[in-house]
Amino acid sequence: MSRYPTLRSCGYELDRTIGTGGFGKVKLATHTLTGEKVAIKIMDKTKLGKDLPRVKLEISALKNLSHPNICKLYQVIETESHCYVVMEYCSGGELFDHIVEKSRLSEMESRMFFRQIISAVSYLHDNGYAHRDLKPENVLLDREQNLKIIDFGLCAKPQGGMDSLLLTSCGSPTYAAPELIQGVKYHGSEVDIWSMGVILYALLCGCLPFESDNIDELFKKILKGKYIEPGWLSSGSKRLLRRMLCVDPLKRIRISELINDPWISLGFGCPPSTTNHNVDRCKDIECLEVISQYCEIDKEIIWSRISKWKYDSETATYLLLLNKKKYGAPLVLKKKE
Numbered sequence: 039m040s041r042y043p044t045l046r047s048c049g050y051e052l053d054r055t056i057g058t059g060g061f062g063k064v065k066l067a068t069h070t071l072t073g074e075k076v077a078i079k080i081m082d083k084t085k086l087g088k089d090l091p092r093v094k095l096e097i098s099a100l101k102n103l104s105h106p107n108i109c110k111l112y113q114v115i116e117t118e119s120h121c122y123v124v125m126e127y128c129s130g131g132e133l134f135d136h137i138v139e140k141s142r143l144s145e146m147e148s149r150m151f152f153r154q155i156i157s158a159v160s161y162l163h164d165n166g167y168a169h170r171d172l173k174p175e176n177v178l179l180d181r182e183q184n185l186k187i188i189d190f191g192l193c194a195k196p197q198g199g200m201d202s203l204l205l206t207s208c209g210s211p212t213y214a215a216p217e218l219i220q221g222v223k224y225h226g227s228e229v230d231i232w233s234m235g236v237i238l239y240a241l242l243c244g245c246l247p248f249e250s251d252n253i254d255e256l257f258k259k260i261l262k263g264k265y266i267e268p269g270w271l272s273s274g275s276k277r278l279l280r281r282m283l284c285v286d287p288l289k290r291i292r293i294s295e296l297i298n299d300p301w302i303s304l305g306f307g308c309p310p311s312t313t314n315h316n317v318d319r320c321k322d323i324e325c326l327e328v329i330s331q332y333c334e335i336d337k338e339i340i341w342s343r344i345s346k347w348k349y350d351s352e353t354a355t356y357l358l359l360l361n362k363k364k365y366g367a368p369l370v371l372k373k374k375e
């Protein structure tokens with residue numbers, strides 16, 4: 039009998055563990071009705087303690103966000119003891135492992151991934167959020183090598199909007215901006231730009247710009263902002279890295295300049311897309327028809343329930359059917375036993 043009977047009764051068949059973190063573990067699972075694979079973050083609420091607000095924050099952020107490069111939330115299941123967060127499965131795993139496998143990426147492949155990060159982060163900032171924990175481990179790949187940002191447990195949506203200052207020092211020091219580790223007030227958008235610079239460096243160089251086993255040494259390196267520029271870097275990529283890994287947040291490149299930087303558009307002829315993406319909130323008659331036939335309920339009634347976006351089993355079934363449609367899988371639901 040599986041250790042999580044709730045999940046089986048909620049329509050998921052659990053598979054192997056694909057990730058573990060401070061909050062709990064992530065297991066691969068199959069959504070029985072659609073046969074789609076999902077990733078389920080399993081958290082023991084009694085053990086979460088001070089981290090419980092982080093989980094709530096991540097869930098509320100994900101409910102408001104819908105973008106092709108942000109990992110999708112399908113369903114939230116809460117019991118007395120556990121919280122289960124059903125997410126989009128990113129079968130390509132961590133971008134970090136992809137870089138390590140190839141030791142470093144070509145300028146073109148780095149640019150292809152980095153444009154997707156820019157698109158996701160500019161969408162985040164336009165919606166008043168700062169991620170604050172951007173790092174290669176939080177950037178996954180789906181089956182078509184599309185990039186997906188995860189882990190919004192440290193994201194901030196400052197009341198006063200993106201121009202108001204934050205103080206909480208958070209995220210991993212290796213990727214954290216100088217002002218964040220100094221504990222001075224900072225803008226969420228500016229620390230995200232710095233972390234994106236660390237990710238771009240990792241893509242192009244296959245290692246990290248600031249590293250040390252000793253935390254004080256690491257802090258000194260970050261505050262100095264000096265890093266090695268390997269010989270293979272083009273002048274365009276060196277210039278961009280210097281603009282992103284700029285110790286003074288006031289002189290650091292802004293997301294609007296980054297989008298229009300010539301290095302970012304090389305070979306693409308246009309800047310990354312920054313249009314608002316709420317495609318998942320659209321009314322898809324075909325998917326509604328499939329659910330309506332399965333439940334034998336009128337599709338307008340189905341839509342009136344789904345369009346409340348409660349992230350319950352109906353939301354999950356609808357979004358997973360949308361997924362199947364997107365990559366041309368047959369729109370069928372498994373017959374009731």
Ligand SMILES: O=C(Nc1ccc2c(c1)CNCC2)c1ccc(F)cc1
Binds near residue numbers: 064077079109188189
């Ligand atoms: O899909 C996820 N992780 C994942 C998927 C595939 C693989 C891994 C992690 C790691 N090993 C290689 C294969 C995932 C998705 C959402 C999430 F919040 C956390 C993790």
